[in-house]
Amino acid sequence: GQSLEQPSEVTAVEGAIVQINCTYQTSGFYGLSWYQQHDGGAPTFLSYNALDGLEETGRFSSFLSRSDSYGYLLLQELQMKDSASYFCAVRGLSATNKLIFGTGTLLAVQP
Amino acid sequence: KAGVTQTPRYLIKTRGQQVTLSCSPISGHRSVSWYQQTPGQGLQFLFEYFSETQRNKGNFPGRFSGRQFSNSRSEMNVSTLELGDSALYLCASSSTGDTGELFFGEGSRLTVL
Numbered sequence: 001g002q003s004l005e006q007p008s009e010v011t012a013v014e015g016a017i018v019q020i021n022c023t024y025q026t027s028g029f030y031g032l033s034w035y036q037q038h039d040g041g042a043p044t045f046l047s048y049n050a051l052d053g054l055e056e057t058g059r060f061s062s063f064l065s066r067s068d069s070y071g072y073l074l075l076q077e078l079q080m081k082d083s084a085s086y087f088c089a090v091r092g093l094s095a096t097n098k099l100i101f102g103t104g105t106l107l108a109v110q111p
Numbered sequence: 112k113a114g115v116t117q118t119p120r121y122l123i124k125t126r127g128q129q130v131t132l133s134c135s136p137i138s139g140h141r142s143v144s145w146y147q148q149t150p151g152q153g154l155q156f157l158f159e160y161f162s163e164t165q166r167n168k169g170n171f172p173g174r175f176s177g178r179q180f181s182n183s184r185s186e187m188n189v190s191t192l193e194l195g196d197s198a199l200y201l202c203a204s205s206s207t208g209d210t211g212e213l214f215f216g217e218g219s220r221l222t223v224l
Contacts, residue, residue, distance in 0.1 A: 033211035042115075042201070042215040043154070050211075087154060091211045098144065098167045099213065101154035 002026035004088055004102035011108045012078055020073045020105045022088035029090040032064050032071045033099065038084045046073065046086075075107075083109045113138065115216035117202050123222045129190040132219045136183050136204030142166075143185040144213065145177060148199040157200075160185055189221075197223045 004024040012018040022032070031050040035043040049055050049064035049071065061074040075082055088102040116135040124130050136143050144159035144167075156169040160179035177187040183204075189196055199220050203213035 031211050035215075042217045043203075043213075044215070045212045048211040089154075089211070098156050098159055098169070099146075099211070100156065101146075103153055 002029075002090065002092075002100045004090065004100065006086075006088060006102045006105045008103065009106045009108070011110060013110050014078055014080060016078050017074065017076050018078060018107065020075070020086050020088075020107065022071045022073070022102050024069050024071070024088075024090060024102075026069075026090055026100070029092055031091055032062070033089045033091065034060075034062050034073045035087045035089060035101075036084050037087065037104075043087065078109050080109050080111065083107060115202055115204050115214050117200075117216035117219050119219055120217065121220045121222075123224060124192050125224050126192055126194060128192050129188060130192060130221060131186055131188045132200055132202075132221075134185045134187075134202030134204075134216060136185070136202075137214055140204035140206055140214070141183055142205040143179055143183060144203050144205070145185070145187050146201045146203065147171075148201055148218070149197075154201070157187065192223045194223050197221060 006022050033048045034046040036046050037043040047062040052064050054063045059076045064071040086105045089099040118133045142161045145157040146154050148154050158177050159167045163179045174190045179185045199218045201215050201218045203215045205213050
């Protein structure tokens, strides 16, 4: 089976940097994605790592290490609007858009 | 470009009833997948349709079914509703690109009484 574990909650202050980790157990996958979901809203795509290493998109960066079964999302210059739930997700090896989502991390940004 | 549209946004049903939820994907997207989101279980994959064919199915009972039409619009149906079916049902569409990027709708929030 496949499982992805994340910390349930993270708290940080405005302007700070926060890292949300995702550790997984899976036999194989195409890549690791990250999604943001505000309370009551639709999940929105943030980033995708097909290969090991760091991907940077503005204030957000994502990292993947397949050898360590580990990835993380790094959020810099935190803003109040970044308060949301964050999910990592893996896409299986077959031709499919089936995503297995992590347990989710609720990020609270404080002033 | 219009986003993914789901209807209805909210609905209340009673145990034993059935419900049909609708999803209109982004124009040009041929893949539509459905997810159930609950506080206890998180986001769980239900099924995916591509060009009117079910391409993958999650671990849900047969009461959960779906279909996709020739215009890529999709519906999912839940029969013989149970209290535990109360959840946010999310639809996502995607092109065939290999980026792991899904575009989600706002969801249909189902409450079963």
